[in-house]
Every structure is written in C-alpha cells, then in structure tokens.
Amino acid sequence: MSRRDVAIGFGWTALFNFIVKAVFPLAALYNARTLGPSLLGIAATLQMILMFSEIFREAGLPQTYMADHEMDEKKEAGYVGMAYLSGFVPALVVLALTPLLTKFFKTPELMWSMPVISVVLCLNGMATISVAKMLKQGRIKEHGMIGVSVGAVVLAITIAMVALGVGFPALVFQMAAGSIATNLLIARRCPVPRPSFDRHAVVSTFRRTWAVLLANGLNNVFLLFDIFVITRLLGNVAAGYYNVAQNLAYKPFEFVSSPLARTLLVAFSQSAADMERLRRAFCKAVTAVVIMVIPVYFVTGFCADAIIGILYGHQFFGAIATLQILSIYIAFRTIGNLGGTALVPAGKHRWTLYPWILALAVTGTGLALIWNQPTLERIVWCFTAGAITIYGTVMIVAFRFLPPMKEDLAKLLKAVFVTGVSGTLIALSPALAIAPWLRLLLVILLVPPLHFVLLGTILAKRPLSYLTPSGFKELWKGL
Numbered sequence: 001m002s003r004r005d006v007a008i009g010f011g012w013t014a015l016f017n018f019i020v021k022a023v024f025p026l027a028a029l030y031n032a033r034t035l036g037p038s039l040l041g042i043a044a045t046l047q048m049i050l051m052f053s054e055i056f057r058e059a060g061l062p063q064t065y066m067a068d069h070e071m072d073e074k075k076e077a078g079y080v081g082m083a084y085l086s087g088f089v090p091a092l093v094v095l096a097l098t099p100l101l102t103k104f105f106k107t108p109e110l111m112w113s114m115p116v117i118s119v120v121l122c123l124n125g126m127a128t129i130s131v132a133k134m135l136k137q138g139r140i141k142e143h144g145m146i147g148v149s150v151g152a153v154v155l156a157i158t159i160a161m162v163a164l165g166v167g168f169p170a171l172v173f174q175m176a177a178g179s180i181a182t183n184l185l186i187a188r189r190c191p192v193p194r195p196s197f198d199r200h201a202v203v204s205t206f207r208r209t210w211a212v213l214l215a216n217g218l219n220n221v222f223l224l225f226d227i228f229v230i231t232r233l234l235g236n237v238a239a240g241y242y243n244v245a246q247n248l249a250y251k252p253f254e255f256v257s258s259p260l261a262r263t264l265l266v267a268f269s270q271s272a273a274d275m276e277r278l279r280r281a282f283c284k285a286v287t288a289v290v291i292m293v294i295p296v297y298f299v300t301g302f303c304a305d306a307i308i309g310i311l312y313g314h315q316f317f318g319a320i321a322t323l324q325i326l327s328i329y330i331a332f333r334t335i336g337n338l339g340g341t342a343l344v345p346a347g348k349h350r351w352t353l354y355p356w357i358l359a360l361a362v363t364g365t366g367l368a369l370i371w372n373q374p375t376l377e378r379i380v381w382c383f384t385a386g387a388i389t390i391y392g393t394v395m396i397v398a399f400r401f402l403p404p405m406k407e408d409l410a411k412l413l414k415a416v417f418v419t420g421v422s423g424t425l426i427a428l429s430p431a432l433a434i435a436p437w438l439r440l441l442l443v444i445l446l447v448p449p450l451h452f453v454l455l456g457t458i459l460a461k462r463p464l465s466y467l468t469p470s471g472f473k474e475l476w477k478g479l
Helices: 003-058 061-067 073-104 110-136 140-163 168-189 199-234 236-249 251-270 275-292 294-302 304-311 314-343 355-370 376-401 406-431 436-460 469-478
Strands: none
Touching: 003 110, 003 140, 003 168, 003 199, 003 236, 003 314, 061 073, 061 110, 073 110, 110 140, 110 168, 140 168, 199 236, 199 355, 199 376, 236 251, 236 294, 236 304, 236 314, 236 376, 251 294, 251 314, 275 294, 275 314, 275 406, 294 304, 294 314, 294 406, 294 436, 304 314, 304 436, 314 376, 355 376, 406 436, 436 469
C-alpha cells in the first residue's frame, strides 16, 4: 500500500467506525434508557463471553494470514481448515460451560443466550479467512460498507423490539444477527478454498500463529475478565455502570486508533521486509495518535461528569469515577496497540506475548489485596495498573526493535510536548465554578484551536498554519 492507499483506507475505516461506534450508539441510547443498568449489565456479561471466545476462535490467524507472502491454494486451504476448527472448538466449550456460568453469575438469562453465542462462533469461524483475505486485498471500503449496512438494519429492528417490550432478547438478537449476517455476506463476496484438515497443514499453521494466539488470548483474558470480576463481586448494576463507562472511554480508540491500526496492519504486512519503511510508519503513527487521540482522553477523564450526565442521565452517575480511571487505561492501550501491530510484521511476534506475564502479576496482586473489600473503582484501578504495565512495556520493546529516525523522533517529542500543554489546560478546567455541561462546552470550543495553534508554532513555525483546510492537509501528509 502506498501512502495514498493508507490514507484512503484509514479514512474509510475511520468513517465506518464513526458510524458504528458513534451514530449507532446514539440511536441505541433509547435502549439503554429504557432497559436500565441491570439488563445492560447482563448483556455486557454475554458480550464479554463472546469476545473472549472470539480471540481463541481467531487463533492469531488473520494477522498471520495477511503477513504470509508465500500463499498458494493448498496453504490457504490449511488456513481455512484451521479457522473452522478454531470456531467449532470454542463453540463447544461455550455450550459445555453454559450451566456453570449461569450459576456462577447467578443470571438465568445466560442459560438460553449462551447457546446462541455458540452458533455465532461457528459461523464466524467459517468466515475468518474470507474477512482476512478481503482486508489483505485492500478492499477496506467494501468490508466497511457491509458492516455498516447490516448494523443499521439490525439496530433498527432491535430498537423496534425494545419499544414493543421485548427486553433482553432484543439485545441478544442485535449481538447475534449483526455478526452472523456480516460474516455470511463477506464469505459470499470473498470466497476461499474448501477447508483442508490435513494434520501437517494444521500443525504448520499453528506453528506460525501460536505466539500471536497466546498474546491475543492473554490480552483478552485481561480485557474481558474485568467484567466477570465486577459482576461476581458487585452484581449487575455495577457491571452496567462499568459497561457505560467502558463504551464511552473506548470511543477515541474506536474512531481513530483502531482504524489506523487496522489499516497499518495491512500496510505493514505488505512491506514486512522493508524495515526502514516500517520504522518510519510506526513512529509517524504514534505521533498521529499523540496529536489527535490522546487529548480526547483528557476530555473524557476531566469532563466525565458532564459527558455521562448529558448522555445517560442521573441514574448512571455511578459510572463517573470509572470513566475517569478508564480514560487512563484506554490511553495506554491506544498507544500500546500500535506497538503490537508493528512488532508482528517486524518478525518479533513473541515480544507481544512475554510482557503479559508481568501485567497479569500486577493486576492479580492488586485484586488479591482488595478482594475482601471490593469497590468498582478499586477493581478498575487494578486492571488499569496492569494496562499501564503491559502497554508501556510493549511500546518500549517496539521502539527498541524499530528505533525511529532522528527527524521522526524530533517530531514525536514535539507532539508529546504540545499534547502535554493541551492536557494541562483540560485538567485545570474542573477548577472553574460553572455547570459541568458548560465547562465541557468551553473545553470543546477553546482547547482544540489552541492545540493546533501550538502545533503550528512548534512544528511549522507558523501559529495559524494548521487552522485552515490546506494547513491541516499539510499536517496530515506529514504524519
């Protein structure tokens, strides 16, 4: 992929992510307000079970498939066979654990909804390589259009079901129907060979994916286990608060960092042998996130009361402190994910795995210390400490194996300085004795122009250079 291809791919992915993660959730606020935190907490638990199983279903296959430059039909059939197996096995595990998890979480709704999730896992497994193949071919726009179209239809049906009083089954329908329909359409648009279950092919594929599989598995044990701990120790209401705060905290990650990482994964995989290009792209990607994304976490952290009050109302005020803590958590994850994305095509797969041992030890120790006196904020801090450990370590390792060019490093350090100044201004905003919504409005109106004026002063020696469309285009091109 050329620079232009990366920019176009990122643009489409960011647009689709914005629709799915911002427009759709705004429309779905009706569901949240109607159903309340308890039912949302149950849905969050089910979602975590699905996401946790999905990591083992993927088994590191998409990343490894896209980075494989010696692909033929026989090898591709081996990937497809591995994908089928990695879909069916987690599905059977979910079915087997249904009675146990229903009793563990004291949630009867899981008894019938978890088998639905197992069906989703099977069909997703059958479409894994079709999805990876479509992205590898650079068909990012097509992939996004399918997801957005299906999501819009499913969301409309879900809202209608909630309005008719269906309740929790409507949320299960949304979770399952969207995933199933999207993957079936992609499999039809991007066919792959029939699966091969030859033992040698499966073993060979697993050898290429095991490090990424374990890293992804530990990553998602960490990312998803928090909701299990919260539900078990504090109940569904606390889980509902956490779900709301987590959804809000992830928005900057979903709008910018995730689309960028997905596009760069394709670009990096296509130029894995060009280490200089990989080094430069990695450093520039980090610089872009520092400039465009990290300031938003200052806003979500220091204006959490206004954000939750406006969007969800007083019944979700219990999520304010959690959103403040998660803003730190997701900020570190946003940066650390770029490091992990770059390490795979750099041939350093195993370094995405090793730091997890330390991170799990940090979080596990914290949970052991507060287990008998848990609060929602204490639990979230335990996982945030682990996030700082893992994602900070991954970034250090990434810069060790992909040291930046002198020019790129200088630009990154300037970006850190500018974001530090903007973040300080946002952090001081709670000192204003005004209503939270008015403070949020002032931050949104005043800080971004000041941020880009300072960027223009530091990077281009012209304070107003990035406040015009052509100037912003110049900044984007430089990144």
